[in-house]
Amino acid sequence: MSKTGVWIIGARGGVATTALVGALALREGLTSETGLITSTALFEGVPLTAVGDLVFGGHDIRSTPLPDCAREIAAATGTFPPALLDRLEAPLRAIDGNVRPGVLFRSGDAIDSIADEEAVPRATEPAATIERIAADLREFRAANGLERLVVVNLASTEPRPPAHPAHEDASALDSALRSDDPEPFIASSLYALAAAEVGAAFLNFTPSPGALLPSIAARLRAAGVPFAGSDGKTGETLVKSALAPMFRYRNLKVLSWQGYNMLGDRDGQVLAHEENRAAKVESKDNLLHESLGYPLHSKVSIDYVPSLDDWKTAWDFIHFEGFLGVRMSLQFTWQGCDSVLAAPLVLDLVRLLDLALRRGEAGACDHLALFFKSPHGQREHDLHRQFQALAEYTERLRTGDSRH
Amino acid sequence: MSKTGVWIIGARGGVATTALVGALALREGLTSETGLITSTALFEGVPLTAVGDLVFGGHDIRSTPLPDCAREIAAATGTFPPALLDRLEAPLRAIDGNVRPGVLFRSGDAIDSIADEEAVPRATEPAATIERIAADLREFRAANGLERLVVVNLASTEPRPPAHPAHEDASALDSALRSDDPEPFIASSLYALAAAEVGAAFLNFTPSPGALLPSIAARLRAAGVPFAGSDGKTGETLVKSALAPMFRYRNLKVLSWQGYNMLGDRDGQVLAHEENRAAKVESKDNLLHESLGYPLHSKVSIDYVPSLDDWKTAWDFIHFEGFLGVRMSLQFTWQGCDSVLAAPLVLDLVRLLDLALRRGEAGACDHLALFFKSPHGQREHDLHRQFQALAEYTERLRTGDSRH
Amino acid sequence: MSKTGVWIIGARGGVATTALVGALALREGLTSETGLITSTALFEGVPLTAVGDLVFGGHDIRSTPLPDCAREIAAATGTFPPALLDRLEAPLRAIDGNVRPGVLFRSGDAIDSIADEEAVPRATEPAATIERIAADLREFRAANGLERLVVVNLASTEPRPPAHPAHEDASALDSALRSDDPEPFIASSLYALAAAEVGAAFLNFTPSPGALLPSIAARLRAAGVPFAGSDGKTGETLVKSALAPMFRYRNLKVLSWQGYNMLGDRDGQVLAHEENRAAKVESKDNLLHESLGYPLHSKVSIDYVPSLDDWKTAWDFIHFEGFLGVRMSLQFTWQGCDSVLAAPLVLDLVRLLDLALRRGEAGACDHLALFFKSPHGQREHDLHRQFQALAEYTERLRTGDSRH
């Protein structure tokens, strides 16, 4: 049977490590499919590649081997039973053998500071860097006899690059690449362009603003590959997008929606930098205005609280007005392990992009909005309509309807 | 233009008083339509009777005049500005003139204890009592030149009547009525039967288990009138039904869902009685199992906390399992004024039942599930699918589709 | 009997208006003493001036008359029953007759923006301004036959003035005043210096950093008057100072303490300005480190949420470590009306400063630490030890012990 490879940018990070431990545990029958959307009844009859059949590799800017990354996570968050890691030591090490040094390309101080700088020199020439990435992808494909490839961006959120014509315009993009002008690019842009070059599907699971710029999205589409993004909807924003429609249905007017997020770990550390946080906060905040259909007072803050490590804790306060102008409130506290919430979504999206690749679907996957805080090219943030869209897609697949 | 009358059982209670103050305030342009679902874009082009054109009357077992009820509420909950009540004194008093003594019929100790027993003797003969109620309804219709009538049950939750063949079977019901056997009936049964007799639509906004027993629902259907119920979904359960689908979408397994409700006021006082609370708790709890599709540990408690008065405060704790068996949690605190949340739903439902009556829709209104904790005859508790059903109904109305 | 006057800086603000409405309501027997510490058993046998005997006047930079201020608050927060305001209209108006235009003196943009600039010109000459304030105070004293005067700063929090030798050193202070150098001063400094000049006790109920600078505190002490401050401990910080000792007693190690505060109203509006907020946040945050005795990760944020008006809502998350290194958490949500919490403390402090003035106590009132977020000159933040200190003071008064 034809094989699918998954190439993860940030392969040794928390989400990636959790996804890999989970995928291996599933392959070995050591865990359940809880958390995997693609394992629910919704996908009955849909020919998805089994998680256990996926082949993994990737880039990272850190050198710690995957089994050690997994043990660090187990110690910090308690999410992996140590016995499980003992069982998975060998296959994790095997995947680690497929990890190549990543790219530092105008990634900002926060990201530079966590890189293993000896192994990962800072690059400045975009075209050559894309070539180097593409070479790694081709080698991975050849070495493993892979028919299809899905490139997944799980790297830390980068600062937004300053506006540039090459972000919008195809010929400006070409010309910047030809002249090796680093100005319009950040690392995530180069990874996406490399994916287009080798014909891989592309998943931007982070809010990194460089990956799916209009001109890059157009390039992926032109390459005939599907892509999806941005920013996996895992916790507080997920709850937001489930609750906001309730207020709309009931004509209850939301006056203020304040969301306070706290997290530790490497992700929190990077987001403690204002320039990195900006993209994330924007991604978390704008859904409210669009879901509710009117302007309201809102705020999203993200604080770095090291003791929480990956246990994201968020408190939201929603102040709303009902009949006769009476003000009432709803508040919620979310306590979830971010990587554990994100990892199965990554596996789901890989399976769905692989399917889209097989089916020849090119461009943005509108049916995957459910998975993202900022679904590419869409303004639909209502979780329920997003679910409906996915359900309609799977229904079409089952009934052989050719539209997608 | 043809007029619609609204006859409220429990016309001097908290929800009724709030609905009446609100309806008058809307008529006078003194408040906004916030909280009214029928005033949203969803109902554009749907020919609903204006709230200001409704004519109100009702039954109650207490004698306090409506303006005094309203002032009591204003003092206790702060929900009506005193200036508003000054403005509405006269029209409230006029409605109060349409209120007749209600029925105490096997209503239980809790309800008996709040009745003004001089004005409201305890009845024991069902047929005669139905006749008395029907006579009040006919008089109201005649005196006000009403073409249509909607009977609304807002009385306190009654204890469940012991099982009886007349609850299920039409001929057993006939025979019990003919022999004037009180056994199968409680007050709410008699109100619903009177509605059937005079051809009024019927709304069971409470969880009272006597109103929409199968044989009574059949009688309403046979009378050609629409009905809807039971138990308005106003607060904690509303949030539950918005959130439960989120866990389902994401294949996150809910292990435990504990809901702790507190409220004061007369409603809380009645629900402090175990026999009255039973029906309510059942109504609040069963949706989870049906929404999620698997058994889980759950609990709903309702405590009487006098200092809260009508400010229902509820805390829910949701413990769930994600990928790799990791346990996480979501908790929320709801702080809402129950009457203020319920009142606009009552007005919405009156308008929608009036519409159904005009359109000749008989029997249970399936499209109104959105409004209820225990939608009659349905197992659909997902708020979003319920909203979808209502949206499809209004769409059919707009496009002239004859199905309903 | 000898009379005591109370001169309030910010007499038309939320806290002042609430204190005045409360004081009048107490005088008229229209409310209870709930919230007044000086009315508890602790003060039995302590000869305090009755709240009803206090005579009120003050400065303000806004011109709205007090009865209108009170009605605005009633409409926004629901804290005064309108009937009460009808009853107190005349005495509130009478107090308003004692309010004089306040001082804008390097008060910052936020405060300037809420001033009624026609009535309140910006001053730049410190000595003359002090003289103008002192003249107002003397006139108030003479017109009302007052024997003692307590000046109370309830004005909005000012930005911190840049460091200056006159803040620390008495002769530098003298020299700045002689040369009319505005540099070292902000409005609150001038009010405190005027109090010293006329022999009034001084209460800095706000965190304004200009009022009790070392050289000004020394000046008050030298004038033989007692003073107290800074920053009334009303809500989230009160809870903090009650809870922090619990962790210390039990040797539970607090890892992180995050506090998120939200409020609307004029106070929130001023604190939305970074320069004004700085003093407040510092005042709210430093107690933890001192209470617990070790450094920890902590944060205090204050957000302006207009819809909350004066209903301060705060969420604190406390992450702590127990035996065997296990991490646990406590979170709390505080929902209190700031002015209603602050007003009785102001009346308490006025009575206690009046008593201290009568007893000839000069300088900082160490026994009043209980009332403040940043008790002047002290590092004791443990609420329980602070209460103990106050109890010991009243005990000494009762037993005639001459120490204070």
Next chain:
Amino acid sequence: MSKTGVWIIGARGGVATTALVGALALREGLTSETGLITSTALFEGVPLTAVGDLVFGGHDIRSTPLPDCAREIAAATGTFPPALLDRLEAPLRAIDGNVRPGVLFRSGDAIDSIADEEAVPRATEPAATIERIAADLREFRAANGLERLVVVNLASTEPRPPAHPAHEDASALDSALRSDDPEPFIASSLYALAAAEVGAAFLNFTPSPGALLPSIAARLRAAGVPFAGSDGKTGETLVKSALAPMFRYRNLKVLSWQGYNMLGDRDGQVLAHEENRAAKVESKDNLLHESLGYPLHSKVSIDYVPSLDDWKTAWDFIHFEGFLGVRMSLQFTWQGCDSVLAAPLVLDLVRLLDLALRRGEAGACDHLALFFKSPHGQREHDLHRQFQALAEYTERLRTGDSRH
């Protein structure tokens, strides 16, 4: 040096296992003293036995060996790192060798149901049972060369025994024992009487109402041994006793205090039985009334939520009235691992009872109120005064003051 033995009733339960793992980890230098009150500066200069020098044994009604109990806890709550248990396997097994079959004596259905009935027959003769327990204690003392013995009751909460004259009166107690009348006794009574017989100090860390009945407390006092109880104050009640004084200090009137507790594990399972829960709820609730000094609406509920296991989660809602009758609220959520909170308190109390034994202090240890929900013979529930009392005790020890 003279050795102290600790005999734990319920030695294989969650709290005991955690205390034993912790004590061994401390002995081996594998954990810190966080959570141990006796390791704080308060006890500097107080000659306490080192935790590492204590010798452990006990009774249990279950047969699972201690290392397996510890592994079960590690799997369920994540509180012990598996590597730690590997290190402690041998010493845990050694302690397990000192555990003897416990007593089922009118312990109620809930407790019977968790017993290993083959190993632990139900006893009905009190005198003989006391003798059997005393023989186990003497053997433990002899075998280990122990000079002093502290008996610690950590068994599940029993139902309250029906009132009996022998509970109050010494001669009625004697006569019941002489005639071998089982009526007045439950298992915990017999353990306490056995402790008195062998001259051991006695700690009732549970709310079990049979252990410190007046006549039994008198017997312990007469035997010249110190005792302490009842019901370790570990979580929600700890927070309550820290917060209630705050409302008293500030003259804020608490209207309602609702406390909802959830926990799983064996403790929760036993407390799911109404008769067992009664003693616990009473112990958790009565402190409020006594701390605040006035009656208030309050409730404590405890629900069994299996998925939480030992992670006790509690939500408290406090509704209070301030100045001008305004109602405000404070709510908190406590998430703590009960055994991890209780275990260090057990070790603290053992050290303190051992000290009291050495110092010849007989009877109730009033200075230990800080540790208990229902401090024996006291009405002082204010955490801060309780801490003060303990601090005064240690100060007396340091200064050689002979009072205790």
